[in-house]
Structure formats: structure tokens, C-alpha cells
Amino acid sequence: MKMSKPELTKQLIAQTLKKLMVSIPLDKISVQDIVKACGLNRKTFYYHFQDKQDLVCWIFDTEFAALTDLNNDNSVFDELVEHLYNNRDFYVVALSSEVQNNLNEHFFKIIYDSNMMKIKEVLGTRKLAQDEINLIADFFSNAIVGSITQWAKDGMRSFPYQYSAKLYPITEECIKFIIERYIEK
Template sequence: MGMNEHDQTKYIFAQSIKDLMAKQPLDKITVTDIVKHSGMTRQTFYRYFQDKYDLVNWYFEKLADKSFRQIGNSSTLKEGLVKKFTFLLNDQIFFMQAFQSKDYNNVENYDYQCILEFYKQIIHNKIGDIPEDIMFLLKMYCHGSITMTVEWAIRGMKESPEMIADLLIDALPPKLEDLLSDLR
């Protein structure tokens, strides 16, 4: 599948911010830095992105499509989670930095929304409307999952994707486990 020129341009900015993130925290990087490093114009940057967080989230989205979104094609939650953590590990510098950002539009909040929607969809497909008690457990579980994912990333991703997946599955509340243990 060929990339269109818009995506190619966006990837140039993504590569630029990744290079910069290898040297300094995301919150300190400016659009000017990104533009200079990429050799593109400021105008071009703003044609595609509102700000640097928009760029980071776009890149996260692209990575998610290649990995996390494939969870639905996995037969078990474990397979899906291992895919997700493997993809984070493959872009370790980027995610260690991205997850340290405290901006409201950061990847942490974005990832929370992604997994919440994803799990809601699975549960909805199985039981229809989601009761309030299950919704509460799901939100709480997603918050906990993301917090632990961020901690894992920031500490340098020492545990294997398999181990983190197992730990997150162990942490599932029993009512959710019944609904999420197999994804089909």
C-alpha cells in the first residue's frame, strides 16, 4: 500500500519529532524546532497539525492501526495486549518521552480513550447496552491499565510484553474477565 504525499509529509514531521525526543523532553520541544529539523515550512506543519501533541497523537494513531487495532483480529486478550506492548517496545524512545508529557492532549489521555472505546465495543457486541456497574469497572480498569503502561514505559520497559500482558489480565475484575477473556 503506497503512502500518499500527505502521509509522507506527516511522517517527515513525525521522524523529526522522534529525533528531537531522543535528546529532550516533548514538553520542551517547539514547533520551530520540529520545522527546522524537518526542513519543512511552518505553514506546512500547521496545514496538517494543530500543535506538537496533535502530531504525536497522529503518529500514535498510525502505530495503533498497525498493532493495537489488530487486537480484534487476535482471538484472546493476551495476544492483543502482547501485540500492543511489543509495538510500544519497538518505538521505545518515542513512547518513553510521549508518556512523560503532562499536557492534557498527551498520549496517555489519548490511549485511555482508545482502549476504553475498544473494550466498550467488545462488551457491547456481546451483551448490547453496557450496565452502569460494568461501565464503572471498565473505566477504572482502563485508568489503571494506562497508569501501569505509562509506568512501564517511563521505567524503561524492563518487563517483557508477555509479562505485562499477564499482569494486566490478572488485574481484570471478575465481572470484566467474563466479558473480555475471549474477544470474539
């Protein structure tokens, strides 16, 4: 399938950022550095992306969307961790960034949606107040994103299956336990 010119431009900008990140920390790379390295102007960058973090999130979304099949039995979490690990040179730097609107915030939405699906699956036909459901999803989403971020800051030294094999089952069991406790009340 042939890519449109805007898509090719976005790909060029993304590839340039990744190349720069090999030798320069993400927080030290400016939009000017990116456009200079790929031979574009700032207007072109801002036509496609709001800022550098928007570009980082676009890279993740583009790569992850190509991998994710939400209709299969693999959890989004397993696929996410494996993707991060397979591209750890980029994601260790991206997730260690302390700038506003960073990738961690972007991951929260993905994990939150996955947790909401798990909560609804555990609930089945039983009912729980929406604010209680939201609280459970918020709590575990923050815990998972925090764990992923710490794993990245530690250099993603453990293999993804070792990491997800421990963290996700704990989360799933805790969600089940908490829902059972809320419903018993």
C-alpha cells in the first residue's frame, strides 16, 4: 500500500527523532534539531505534530496499532510490554522523559481502557456503581503505568514475559478480589 505524502513526512520526522535519540537524550532534542536533521522546516513539523511529545505518542500509536488485535486472547498489557521491550532503545528514553504530556500519560488511557474491559468481564451481569468502577480502573491503571515507567527507567533488563507474567496476573487477581468485596457490601 502506497503511503500519502503527509504519512511519508510523518515517517521521516519519526525516523529522524529515533536516530537523534541514539546519541542525544529526548529532553535535550528540540524541534529545531529534528527539522534540521531531516531537512524540513518548523512549519512542516507543526503542521503534523503539536510538539515533540505528540510525535513520540504518534510513533507509539503507529507501531502499536500495527500489532494490537483487541479481539484475540492476548492481553493488551502483554502486547504493550513486549512491544516496549522489542523497541527498548527508544522507549527507555521516551518513558524516562520528565516533560509534560509524556508517553506515560498516553499509556494511562490504553491501560485504563484495558482495565475497564477486565472489570466489566469480571462483573458479568452483576452491578457496581460507576464511581467505584472508575476508582478501581484508575488505581490499577496508575499502578501499571508506574510499574512500566520504573521498568523503563531501570533499563528494561528483565524480559517482557517475565515482567508481564508477574504483574498482570497480580493485577487481574486483585481486580477480581476487590470487585467481590465491593459486591458483598
